[in-house]
Amino acid sequence: MKGLRSIIRESKPWTALRKDKRWLSLLACLALALFFWFLIVLDAPGKYTKEYRVGLVFPGLPGRYVVTDSTGFPTELTVKVRANGGKLFRYSLRNLFFAPAPLSPDVDEEELDPEGGVLDFDVKALKSRLLHSASLPASTVSMLSDTIGDLSISPARIYLRYEPLDERDAEVIFSSQVDFGKSANLKLVDTVGLFPKVVRLYGPKSTLDSLEKADGSLVVHTDTTSIKIGNPGRVLLPVALLAARGTRTEPDSVFVSFTTEELVHASFMVNHIEVRGLDGHHTLKLLPSSVKVTILVPRTKSDEMTYDPMLYVNASGVIGADSEYRLEVHVGNPPSKSNVDMIQLDPDRLDFILEEKVPTLRRQKLGTPDGTLR
DSSP, rough: HHHHHHHHHHHHHHHHHHHHHHHHHHHHHHHHHHHHHHHHTTTTTOOEEEEEEEEBBOOOOOOEHHHHHHHHTOOEEEEEEEEEEHHHHHHHHHHSSOOOBBBBBHHHHHHHHSTEEEEEOHHHHHHHHHTTSTOOOOHHHHTTTTTTEEEEEEEEEEEEEOOOOOEEEEEEEEEOEOOOOTTTTTTOSSSSSSSSSEEEEEHHHHHHHHHOOOOOOOOOEOSSEEEEESSSSEEEEEEEEETTTTEEEESEEEEEEEEEEEEEEEEEEOOEEEEEEETEEEEEEEESSOOOEEEEEEEEGTTTTOOOOEEEEEOTTTOOOOTTTTEEEEESSSOOOOTTTTTEEESEEEEEEEEEEOOOOOOOOOOOOOEEEE
């Protein structure tokens, strides 16, 4: 090892390289040769294949048709180009800063069947359109303009299904929920109004046929979300319509109109409770003997409201009942729903004391003058 170090120290190769500049020229010639070799290899025609992603824009159909199935129409195409390596290399560098332009196929209305069907896009026409679009490099287009065989598109089949667009009248059905909140005592006074009551429904003919009822009519429903109302009075609100998938309505919403009233509580005591169904050999005492009645009435009618409830209990099953049996209180004259929204009894079941009547002796006059008994 010491001998090798001595040889290197005595020969001084680094000093010789610094003094002799010919090795720099040798390196320059080698780099130039590699550069020209790289250009020659890249410029070999048809030797390299490059794969590109080109966006595919959904074509617009004429207004009389609607797409029913677009699963066969991809959002982008895979394009493989076999071309000069140098040109593909330069295009790849350009794509680092500029995305390729999307491709939009044309639709000829004369190719569409009035009854609907499947529209297949000509892949060869798409290739030709690619060659004359900004989706591929201009240098590649100039080289491939004479032969389309050096360009392939995936998927091999591009299609969509379509049907003629149909339109019919549809009746609007109110399906929304009205939420009065937890704190507000409100009620609907009149029926719900819809404006308009009939809308125009657009969609594929087969879809509209399947939505028809037995009588041939069509219906659409309002959005099922809750409509929150916090104040009494007349309300006019827009509500969206729910159309079946693939269809649309015109207009897409309707106005809902209804009137609400505020409800207030009114309470009073009823001291007379009728006992029904009890035989003549027993007496019944109710505990308690009075019931608190609470009614919920519209505020506008609370001052003029007169209601005298007739309460009763059915005692036909008290004889032989166990000690936990209680009598349910009934209302003999229920109030009208238009005047009273709710009636509540407190308590609604009563305890009782059942007693048997003691028979009394009758005195019989035997006709004595003073009326005394013999």
